Amino acid sequence: MRQKPVALVDFSAHEQDGKKDRNFVMALARGLEILRAFRPSDGLLSNQEIAARTGIPKPTVSRLTYTLTKLGYLSYSERLERYQLGTGVLALGYSSLASMGIRQVGRPLMQEFADDTGASVSLGSRDRLSMVYLENCHGQGALTLRLQVGSRVPVATTAMGRAFLAALPEAEREYLLDHIRRKDEQAWPRVRQGIEQAVADYQEKGYCISAGDWERDVNAVGVPLVLDDGSDVMAFNAGGPSFRLPREELDRHLGPRLVNLVRTVESRLSSGGAQ
Template identity: 50%
Template sequence: MKRTGKKTATDRNFVVALSRGLDVLRAFQPSDGLLGNQEIAARTNLPKPTVSRLTYTLTKLGYLTPVPRFEKYQLAPAAMALGYAALANLGVRHLSEPFREEVMRATGGAVAVGGRDRHSMIYFGQSRGSETVGVQLDVGSRVPIATSAMGRAYFWALEEDDRAELLRVLREHYGSRWPKMRDGLERAGETVAKHGFAISVGDWHDDIGAAGVALKLNDGTGPYAFNCGAPAFRFTEERLINDIGPRLLTMVRNIEAALGGLVPHSKKDDSKKLKSGGKVARVAEGIR
């Protein structure tokens, strides 16, 4: 995590202390048990004395539970309640469940829906069967925007201004690794324009293959994105292009219809993006 930017920090309406407190809560990941002030400081890039004051305050408010024996903390029920309340209000999570289950059974892949959290996508719905033992992700898991199928689909579903801002965030996050990430995003843009979905085969995780499709709504929320993934020996690039991706695209379009979402572009319209001067070509120039 990075500290609050100078521009944001000088905004008179922006409460820096609140932002830092939320960064402390964000530092806890699903696979974590306990975290100490030193670990939290390393994850948030905040000074340890500041972290100590924040963990003390969050403990008093009931969002953290101290474990004195180890001099560490864990998330308290009050913090978890915020997450569950958010999940309960995400209608797309509940409505999409039968659609996700159907695709999971038909493909043998794990099917998830997620939304953006900084430079990652975070799962808030997951359908996984016995055949997806190689995909150990669940609600609360994160996948990177730049290299995952879900993230790439989300990226290319953004409006131009929002995509430019996300580009800045990703470029800053990856630093010297950015050229490789940029190339993957460019290829994903061409795949989305041609097929309507993104893919990732070994880009995020060496032995995972997945397809991703964005979900765009007309209520001002999102976009969100779905993926369908499995071990790469089962979800090869060929199968992702010819089978998994089209199935997932149909699923998401059906969900959009059920939610009253936007009407998808036709394949003929999407193909125009690949032409010289098309949308993908213009945006790719900004990625560099």
């Protein structure tokens, strides 16, 4: 069974008691949805392709892409009649990453972990039903996954995503689980079972495992990081090919060590170590 198409955002959700939210700027929301429509694997996109991905009418897409191009957030190929993300978006992204003290604190610890274990070690944050990689470290000579900063992986089946879900308040977690269920009803029973096990593992051990649940030959462990002010939840993971990192290795070494790494990051952040 094919997965149900899921729009990037439900604009009708921004209503209160059947009335439009007067503080919600629809034109801005639609412009941002157009920027979100571009994926790392994409070439250039036409207005028609953007309209299909976002559910925004093509005439509206055409006006918004024109405006975004004028502002530098998109660039336009006259020959191909298609768009790609412009330097304005890159500048915003780099500014955001540069302002995250967690990356400055975490990267040396992550690299040491990767060098010692041969695992890929990553930090990510949620965007919709994906986790977006904000930092990624590999050990020298290790067989690693082809993921980099900006890569997206599923929340539901990866160790990073499950760690994120496990750290959420129950109401927020159930809200996301409902969206995950609607995206793929057929896979839902198996997916839900994996998430419930991950939550139980996190509560007992401090980490979650994904052993072949995302990709058949990939095993990983994940640990959430709840920022001290409660403003956000991020997650770390460590993983690699299953023949190099069997589940027993995750439980015996990688899981406990990743918990220690995250506790160290928390301690340094709270003491101002990111400054």
